[in-house]
Amino acid sequence: MNTLHRHIALSRLRTQQFDVLVIGGGITGAGIALDAAARGLSVALVEKGDFASGTSSRSTKLIHGGLRYLKQWEFGLVAEVGRERAILHSLAPHLVVPEKMLLPIVKGGSYGRFSTSIGLKIYDSLAKVAPEDRRQMLKRDAAAKAEPLLDATRLRGAGLYAEYRTDDARLTLEVFKTAERYGALPINYLRVQEFIYEKREVVGVVCEDLQPTTQYAFINSEVRIRAKVVVNAAGPWVDTLRESDKSKTGKHLHLTKGVHIVVPFERLPVRQSVYFDVKDGRMVFAIPRGKATYIGTTDTDYEGDLNDVHASTEDVTYLLDATNSMFPAAGLTAADVQSSWAGLRPLIHESGKPASDLSRRDEIFISASGLISIAGGKLTGYRKMAERITDMVLRRLRKSVSQLPCTTHTIRLSGSDNLPDHSAVLALRETLSSQLAPYGLGSEDAIYLAHLYGTQSAEIVQRMASFRDTPVLALLKAEVAFCIEHEMTATSEDFFARRTGLLYFDIQRVEAHGYAIIQEMGRILAWDDARKKQEIAQLSAAIARAKCQPIPAA
């Protein structure tokens, strides 16, 4: 996935017929690409923007059993995603990290001590949580000690239970890079415009190349790709493609918007993640990550532009009010919000149900033309969704599923080679700390590198030595070079939003070094002045959007 080799990938796409072509470079598409390639199929995948630029970089970033789904009696879903958590942790222990979650029980809240205790017990048993990680019920004083920021006057106790946190975009990228090892050919900035049919069966797609211009790109040229089976994994855009295939009948998508805000850690220094209830009966997370704490999410019906989803003033106010009500001492205001993101849940519509009550299950549609579409589901369940789709693709290709079974539960993701478990990740953090110390960088950067890139950090640290810049800039330049060479990074926003998450969790670093990184990308990718100008405008707009500010005029 080298950005400089994109023209080679394009020429393969133009000439080869693939067993399966996947549309959509989010976690669902990535999972299918890996599973299908690992079972020996030839696979291509096209993504209209950057990988994970849809919902898969805009989630709460938890690999979780979905405690809230117990309320909807979705026991099967809780059990499946609960089991998946442990599998994903074993496949990428640096990226799917155990995290204790505190569920406060407060006066006037929706859960009492008894219901919380029973709910968490059922959750542990459905998700087959290891005995040492099972839920603990804390009395009032212990709960106040566990989280001193909680309002002691309302606190009645708390439940402490096991979850896992991740970085959604990075998880998607590592699944892609692993798929590439098995021969899959994923490519970004290639938008499917229409389907190609033969005898009314879909046999390929016509794509438009949207890669920002570089000397290596075929500017705005058309790319026709042929495949025996086409899978539509376009997330919130699934129905747009079903419409183009004239097969949008019966069930359809119901999109809801979810917003997260980010505040400096010192403004909400929670000791662990907290899952707390809001006056309207919903639940919201407050999750510490590095220098920041993020809070989310909202859940409101959405009918706006799918390509421009952002936090509104009402969304920000809702989350601030919810947080201040649970942590009154924090006294957060809009001025504390340093970044934000907003995403769309592609849920399946159910008449009469409000957004929050819609099922998070996935649904598969097969059209008369043979197009397979998959929508709904969760980041956590991507591997099982991919298994179901790949089984279906094999049957379509008249291959035996029993002879080519799913093996992705044993395929470790790139970045986790030689990282058997969590203690190996802690050891990696120590090693990186000592390697970064001579540069004057602290343990925070070592933790950041270890959890983002895993063992790939070694290559990044090695590259740092060739830059004569300040340590932070040398690190960023080493990262961007790595991300261009291995992860098809085409723009500075790709880098700051989806390769590193810095746009959300350390926006000051982006503001301080964005210009220098654009110059460095320009050097590697041979950008001319016009292209650099376009980048500066695009990054400024991304920063303004994240900060909920007006977009500056270009």
Ligand code: FAD
């Ligand atoms: P997407 O990530 O949206 O990918 C679809 C891709 O298709 C997009 O990148 C898009 O650009 C591309 N595409 C569309 N049309 C075309 C075209 N014509 N040509 C080429 N490409 C195209 N799940 C969890 O497990 N844990 C969580 O903590 C969690 N939190 C969430 C919080 C929020 C606010 C939201 C909205 C969701 C959350 N989810 C969570 C759910 C999870 O994020 C989604 O289920 C998942 O990311 C969906 O992935 P996807 O690949 O199906 O869709």
